[in-house]
Amino acid sequence: MVKKNKALVQILIDKGVRITAPESVEIGGDVNPNRISGDNVVIHPGCKVSGQSSLILKGTRLGAEGPVTVVDCQIGRNVDLKGGFFQNAVLLDGVSAGSGAHVREGTILEEGASIAHTVGLKQTILFPFVTLGSLINFCDCLMTGGTDRKNHSEVGSSYIHFNFTPNQDKATASLIGDVPRGVMLKQAPIFLGGQGGMVGPCRLEYGTVIAAGTINRNDELRPDRLIFGGVGRSGNVPFAARQYHGIKRILTNNIIYIANLFALGQWYDQVRSLFVSDVFPLTLLEGLQEKLNMAVDERIERLGELVHIVAEQETGSQDNLTLSNPLPEGIYDWWPELESFLKTGRNRVGDPALRDSFLETICKESDKNGKQYLQAITGLNSDVAEMGTHWLQGIVKEVTNGAFQIIPILRACPTTPSP
Numbered sequence: 001m002v003k004k005n006k007a008l009v010q011i012l013i014d015k016g017v018r019i020t021a022p023e024s025v026e027i028g029g030d031v032n033p034n035r036i037s038g039d040n041v042v043i044h045p046g047c048k049v050s051g052q053s054s055l056i057l058k059g060t061r062l063g064a065e066g067p068v069t070v071v072d073c074q075i076g077r078n079v080d081l082k083g084g085f086f087q088n089a090v091l092l093d094g095v096s097a098g099s100g101a102h103v104r105e106g107t108i109l110e111e112g113a114s115i116a117h118t119v120g121l122k123q124t125i126l127f128p129f130v131t132l133g134s135l136i137n138f139c140d141c142l143m144t145g146g147t148d149r150k151n152h153s154e155v156g157s158s159y160i161h162f163n164f165t166p167n168q169d170k171a172t173a174s175l176i177g178d179v180p181r182g183v184m185l186k187q188a189p190i191f192l193g194g195q196g197g198m199v200g201p202c203r204l205e206y207g208t209v210i211a212a213g214t215i216n217r218n219d220e221l222r223p224d225r226l227i228f229g230g231v232g233r234s235g236n237v238p239f240a241a242r243q244y245h246g247i248k249r250i251l252t253n254n255i256i257y258i259a260n261l262f263a264l265g266q267w268y269d270q271v272r273s274l275f276v277s278d279v280f281p282l283t284l285l286e287g288l289q290e291k292l293n294m295a296v297d298e299r300i301e302r303l304g305e306l307v308h309i310v311a312e313q314e315t316g317s318q319d320n321l322t323l324s325n326p327l328p329e330g331i332y333d334w335w336p337e338l339e340s341f342l343k344t345g346r347n348r349v350g351d352p353a354l355r356d357s358f359l360e361t362i363c364k365e366s367d368k369n370g371k372q373y374l375q376a377i378t379g380l381n382s383d384v385a386e387m388g389t390h391w392l393q394g395i396v397k398e399v400t401n402g403a404f405q406i407i408p409i410l411r412a413c414p415t416t417p418s419p
Helices: 006-014 247-275 282-315 331-343 352-368 373-378 382-406
Strands: 048-050 068-071 084-087 089-091 101-103 107-109 119-121 124-126 141-143 160-162 174-176 197-199
Touching (some): 084 089, 089 282, 107 282, 247 373, 247 382, 352 373, 352 382
Parallel strands (some): 048 068, 068 084, 084 101, 101 119, 107 124, 124 141, 141 174, 160 197
């Protein structure tokens, strides 16, 4: 445990941070006060900040509804964390979180994303304006969709993303929207109705609406669909652990998810980097890059665990394993090659000519809009946005096609919809 440093509390007060009850606030001795703005930052009673990489920019408020704990998080401007625990996460400008939040490693909340009270996130990426209601567990998801604060993707209250299976694996990340189109902020929103859930790994297309109370277990790659569930049937049947149904789909969705993370990495490296300024410092960009790498490592590790489970059953007690779509013998034989391929995937940059043409326009938009990211992106015309989408989609296709060549049974599987 990092020992609190009373002197740091006074240093922050002296630089302008409003701390109304200094004796109740804990600032860890590892905190760099130069990374905490004194411009209109408020830290309410009972809050704790620790971690040498913690960053808090101007206008941020901690603890308006209850104590907030921040550990190694990078927090942008005008962020409102009303209460809860935040560790190894990035929260960009205008993010808000209600009391009781539990936000853990690998989480990225982009501009204007919001969560209401008592929401649990881990390895979660929400694009700008995505909104989550109350009493939600939404770990291991990437969600995009929408164009602004009024037209945004949303998850209703009491929603669960089921990310842990009876087989004790978490190769379950769900892609709600996608990266190549989602970053352009021009797609229809996606709505997941309250009192419902999704069994990962799933993929959903833009314009999807899942009715309240529905548990979704399937992909929907057609746009503008309404999904609703009937009354579930009761049952009581024999059950054996280590049953895998639709193993091809599980592998495919995991690979496509990782490929989208690679595309997002290039977006951060090539596009977000053009907006580094006093309001979007390099330290915040580095936080995004670090958390995204955490997400990539997590997904590769979880996929490897799944392969190991199946491989152990292949060579051991076959009676305990059921594959509705059996893999060829020697499932583990191709994993080292696939693992190596995926670990180097973040180095793929896509079509250089397409990228450079797109970045040339982005540079002009960045300068014209005073390095205001949202204004520049939402101001792109459809032709330029489509060019950028094609560049990023090329990265996704390169990664998925390469992975599918390693796993022959997946070569005919569909990838994400064409832009």
